[in-house]
């Protein structure tokens with residue numbers, strides 16, 4: 227960690243700035259998340275079909291697709307909240323092991339932000355953010371708290387540090403959830419529809435935090451229906467349907483000239499609303 | 500009435516009732532927590548063992564369990580803790596009461612675990628907590644708070660159920676009541692009222708305290 231001011235883009239982000247956006251098919255950056263030939267069933271239902279996807283370090287990938295296409299399941303398999311049958315997933319070159327202590331350690335490198343915030347209801351905001359660093363990273367309480375306050379400031383909820391989650395608005399809770407993940411200093415952050423459970427006036431405050439995180443060089447995989455965010459922050463858009471990755475493109479290309487009929491159909495439905 | 504208290508060791512017998520209650524409460528809380536952990540653990544084998552335990556124990560009459568502790572373990576297997584027969588019976592009564600009520604503690608805790616949204620357990624795993632850490636840091640603290648009322652009900656039932664220990668000759672209050680009623684049929688109603696009132700004095704505060712605690716410690720969602 228360097229002393230760089232919080233919103234200054236890191237090297238990873240600078241690399242793309244001013245340059246042509248990275249090519250859709252082949253990310254030029256060093257790979258952070260590599261998904262190869264992943265298949266998963268829920269009973270008879272084939273939810274993930276031969277998923278191949280490489281996400282480069284510092285890259286922001288937005289996953290779009292109709293309801294039930296497997297976006298959440300993909301997110302959850304990446305940090306092994308869901309097991310999968312075939313294929314492999316590596317994070318920064320390491321394969322996630324099976325359930326157990328080793329998995330817990332590696333999983334802490336993958337931050338996850340859920341639609342329903344999932345803050346620990348019996349712990350204060352500060353305790354929510356320090357729990358992982360203290361228990362998993364074995365940091366001292368003082369060190370964890372200093373870092374937590376810094377992160378709470380970064381997401382704009384410093385004043386709420388000693389309150390309980392139920393005392394916060396949805397938007398504030400989601401920003402705390404982001405801070406809780408960031409406290410683990412993850413290599414990659416997964417977001418599963420982080421703004422879908424929010425009142426409309428709170429969506430932007432969360433998207434702003436995510437946009438600044440993207441600018442700071444964080445590797446991000448974001449499932450969202452916020453097309454504005456996809457246009458603004460994504461390096462690539464991944465379009466899924468029926469458990470398959472149908473199309474991968476830059477946002478500009480995807481929104482103006484989608485190739486597949488399913489993507490055209492999907493965009494037709496959401497953009498007319 | 501003063502004469503009754505002078506002739507019979509009523510307070511001593513209630514003391515034994517309290518000893519049985521407190522010891523078995525601690526025992527059943529420990530055993531019940533372990534069984535509850537087995538039932539919510541990701542290991543299917545442990546789930547099955549936990550479920551089997553609860554279903555067998557919960558559906559067996561307590562008297563059967565207590566008598567089995569006495570005849571089975573003491574008489575047949577000769578498993579004794581001390582040479583003092585009375586004390587040995589007390590210990591086996593506590594063991595029987597603990598294992599029996601553990602099944603109810605387990606179910607109370609499981610209902611408490613169910614008050615914790617599944618997403619919190621996933622969030623705990625996703626920040627890298629192990630199963631044990633998720634349990635002690637996230638699930639159980641909320642489960643205990645959510646389970647205070649059913650735990651209180653179990654404790655009240657346990658208090659009254661200690662009377663079953665009389666079946667294996669533990670000199671708790673119901674045994675003494677039977678003795679007093681035999682020898683003093685003239686004041687039979689008074690004897691009954693004293694003992695009944697004694698139990699109310701023991702159990703009523705449990706209900707009041709747990710009602711108070713369950714609203715005070717409730718996890719705001």
Ligand SMILES: Nc1ncnc2c1ncn2[C@@H]1O[C@H](COP(=O)(O)OP(=O)(O)OP(=O)(O)O)[C@@H](O)[C@H]1O
Pocket residue numbers: 268271273291292293294295296297298299300
């Ligand atoms: N735990 C589960 N057990 C069985 N089926 C499941 C489970 N979770 C998801 N599914 C099914 O798998 C499919 C993919 O679900 P998933 O949640 O990944 O879709 P999604 O793309 O995230 O949809 P949405 O936009 O509605 O969130 C759906 O048909 C869903 O019903």
Ligand SMILES: [Mg+2]
Pocket residue numbers: 297298299418419
């Ligand atoms: Mg979903």
